[in-house]
Amino acid sequence: MYSESCLDFIAAKPHGILRILDDQTSLTQATDHTFLQKCHYHHGNSPWYAKPKLPLPVFTVKHYAGPVTYQVHKFLTKNRDQLCPEVLDIFSQSRLKVL
Template identity: 45%
Template sequence: MKTSNRSCPPCRSWASRRTSRTRFSEFSPQEARNERLLTALTIDQALDARDAFAKALYSSLFAWLVARINHIVYKGSKRTSAISILDIFGFEDFKENSFEQLCINYANEHLQCYFNMHIFKLEQQEYAKEKIPWQNITYTDNQPIIHLLSKKPVGILHLLDDESNFPRATDFSFLEKCHYNHALNELYSRPRLNGPEFGVRHFAGQVWYNVEGFLDKNRDTLRTDVVDLLISSSIPVRYL
């Protein structure tokens, strides 16, 4: 079946000139006085560029798939950009926990809060409204944990976003701001030794997070030369 570039599923390997791929993976372009200079990347910088590229590509691919599925299954005239799929995250606590585990566990906290609200609080309110005999059920409200992680202006994730916008900020300056703002919070823990980590007492238990790499992972910036490479691709990935 032949399809146009715009409708072709962008799931094949992207392709362009070999020289462009090599420069993308090994060099960073710098503009200065009408000159274009190529600066060699470190191994870590090259890996970060690769990961940011992969995340951007597959994020766009997923959005494209959602749009296509909605277009096929939706019978009405109103368009939507969402499909109803419930993905239950698993709470994560490894020997080494990083930014990814913090994001997953933050999502779990919201799921737990939703569960508490609808199974305990709202259900009991409905029983009381209908004057149905019931025995009060006590439960632990995890809203304070969500506030610790995301409440403006000093929630951990907001502090991370703020630090990510400062060129001279480091993972350790982010950690120091977390310690400064949350040292008195019983849900937050500082390490006994002066290590690069902090602890959060989640609803499922205590988790320690190593902050090394937090800022780079949160920025997840896609370099302009990478975008240019995608645009020049001979595969319709440019339409994502």
């Protein structure tokens, strides 16, 4: 039960941490700060989440293996990384229906 609730906190629709990250990366005006503010807003009172005591660009996930603190500097940029053009070309030229 404990780990299942933590997994929901991380991935559940519509406000799991990963869902917020996906949402923010689709918005061109979003920033690391807006991502962090949405996380604080939706999870500030969650037993799985901790805001920093000082106004730092970090958040902590308190999961079954212990607390893990994430720096949000360039968080959105890293998540927006796309496949390199060469790989996209290979996919687009494939005759396989799966691709």
